[in-house]
Amino acid sequence: MGAPSMKTLLALPFFAALALSSGCSLTLDLEQCASDTDCAGDQTCSADGLCAAPGEDQGRQLTGGPCQRLEGDTESADPFLMGVVLQLSGSGAGFGTPMLESILMATNNINGFGGIAGRRIGLVVCDTQGSNSTARAAAEHLVDNAGVSAIIGFNSSQTISISQDITVPNDVLLMSPSATAQTISGLADNDLVFRTAPNDEFQAEAFAELLSHTLETTLPEAGIAEPKLAIMVRRDDSYAGGLSETIIPLLPTAITEGGEDRFTVNNYTNSGVGEPVDYTGDVAVVASQSTPPDVVAIFGSAEAWELISYFEIALENQPLYFGVDAMKNAQLAGQANTALEGRIWGTGPRNIGDAGYVPYLTFRTQFESRIEDDPDKYQFVANAFDAVYALAFAAAAEGFTGPELAQGLRRLSEGPEITPRAAEAQQAVNTLLAGGTISYLGASGPMFFDQNGDPQPTPISLWCFQDASVPEEGEIYSETREFTPLTCSEPEG
Incomplete structure (x- = not known):
């Protein structure tokens, strides 16, 4: 034989x-x-x-490489295994760790009523350490060794490359709670890339409106007649580059066509965690120009806080700094120079609890109970929570493989409205297992996915660096594209 x-x-x-x-x-x-x-x-x-039969699948090696943490139920005979890939150490930990807490909270909720058709959720958690190569190693381990059918996580650049090279060819569904680059919507992905955060088109419009109003109205009223704008774009990054390409054409031509005294666009170093970062040269290019900037707009993520510290040394005029959702990091805000309070402004999808939205209020109560902190201080925590719920409902609707999960995600936008409350979630699972459909009103907004795997747009808020944190000031851009001017402080001329 x-x-x-x-x-x-x-x-x-x-x-x-x-x-x-x-x-x-x-x-x-x-x-x-x-x-x-x-x-x-x-x-x-x-x-x-x-x-x-249950227990016979001995081919999985759950931990390995950057994936050393197991959560949920990974020891039962037949768990519903998902991977989680986030930055949990280094400067971006203040961004990834709160999202992981939301994922664990949602997992506990689903497992609390028995999971999906008796299969409880098990998580293989991986730390990217802020490195794209480590994120890729995590994806390879989850697909080749752990045998997951879905992965939650990844930033925009990682989502684009990893989905094309690793997850999609292996029929693994990728669900990102924070990747917002517009190019993701057009990926050739066999319908296997979804996200619970809206793409950046909406945020880019809001950012351009806020920046234009500041340059044309707020600063002139404060005595700065012809303010200068310097844009800093993280080099070789699809997220930052996409924002820049969308926002700049929406800005006033009096600024963008006003010469170096009014407008400059500059790249800055894109460096991974663990590598020495010195932004002196990047900042010197701007500081050496004849007219210092009154506003510095930074298209990047956590490293923007360090970049600002270099500008504060090189510039004497104390400009305003504008950032985007990936920069909203309460941990780094708590370490920043308090002299910057009121001068760092940012945009991001709104945490919609202030509007009395019940699903978010339900989530907020659980989050505050779990980690004794306010989720409004963090970006994408509700989106991470929704990623688990959406995948659990999708499994109940169609099955547990990547392609089946993709089909199931299309059954969450028609039917009785469901919120994250435990009783309603269990009811939703039973409805979907019986062949029905639901409308999932997620903590971050309705999870009604379009043909590109994107949820519907979310209103955009202004967040401000103040009181050693990054609270939201209020909504500046509505779902109907109405702009409401807000400021973090009254700039002085």
């Missing part, structure tokens, strides 16, 4: 493998499968594409 393949051995119970290795004759009916529905009885489709 010939030696069995490794693929077959991984799917066999231990006693069967032992019988084969000793030369005994053994007849087994191991059918190939693409999903659990291809298997008989209580068998499930293993990571190796074979039908196996």
Whole structure:
């Protein structure tokens, strides 16, 4: 008798493998499968594409590389395994760690009523450490070794490259709670890339409105007749580059065509965590110009706080600094120079609890109870929470493989309205398992995904650096594209 393949051995119970290795004759009916529905009885489709009884899938290695943490239920016979890939150390930890807390909270909620068709959620958690190469290693481990069918996480640049090279070719669904680059909407992704955060087109419009109003009205009224704008774009980054390309054409031509005394665009170093970063040269290009900037707009993420510290050394005129959603980081705000309070303004999708939106209020209560902190201080925490709920509902609707999850996500926008409350979530699972549909009103907004896997746009708020944090000042751009001018402080001329 010939030696069995490794693929077959991984799917066999231990006693069967032992019988084969000793030369005994053994007849087994191991059918190939693409999903659990291809298997008989209580068998499930293993990571190796074979039908196996619960507990028989021995081919998974859950931890490895940057993925060293297990959460939820990873020890039961047949968990619903998901990967989580976020920056949990380094300067971006203040961005990723609160999102992980939201993911764990949602996982506990779903597992609390028994999971989906008896399958509780298990999470393999990976730390990118702020490195794109580490994020890629995490994705490879989750797909090749852990055998997950869905991954939550990744920033914009990582989503684009990893989905094309790793997740989509292996039929793994990628769900990002924070990747907002517009180019993601046009990916050739076999309908396997979704996100719970809206794309940046809406934020770009809001940012341009806020910046234009500041340059044309707020600063002139404060005595700065012809303010200068310097834009800093993180080099070789699709998120930052996309924002720049969209926002600049929307700015007043009196500024953008006014020469170096009114407007400059500059790139700055895109450096990974653990690499030495010196922004002296990047800042010197701006500081050496004949007219110092009155406003510095930075298109980047957590590193923007450090870049600002270099500007504060190089410039004497104390400009305003404008940032975007990826810069909203309460941890770094708590470490920043308090002399900057009132001078760092930013935009981001609104945490909509202030509007009396019940799903967010429900989420906020749970979040505050879990970590004793206000979720309004953090960006994308509600979106991360919704990612787990959406995938759980999708599994109940269609199944647990990547393509089935994608189909299931299309069944969350028609039917009875469901909020994150536990009783309603359990009701939603039962409805979907029975072949029905629901309308999921997520904590971050309705999870009604369009043909590109994007949710509907969310109103944009102004956030401000004040009181060693980054609270929201209020909504500046509505769902109907109405701009309301707000400021973080009254600038002085």
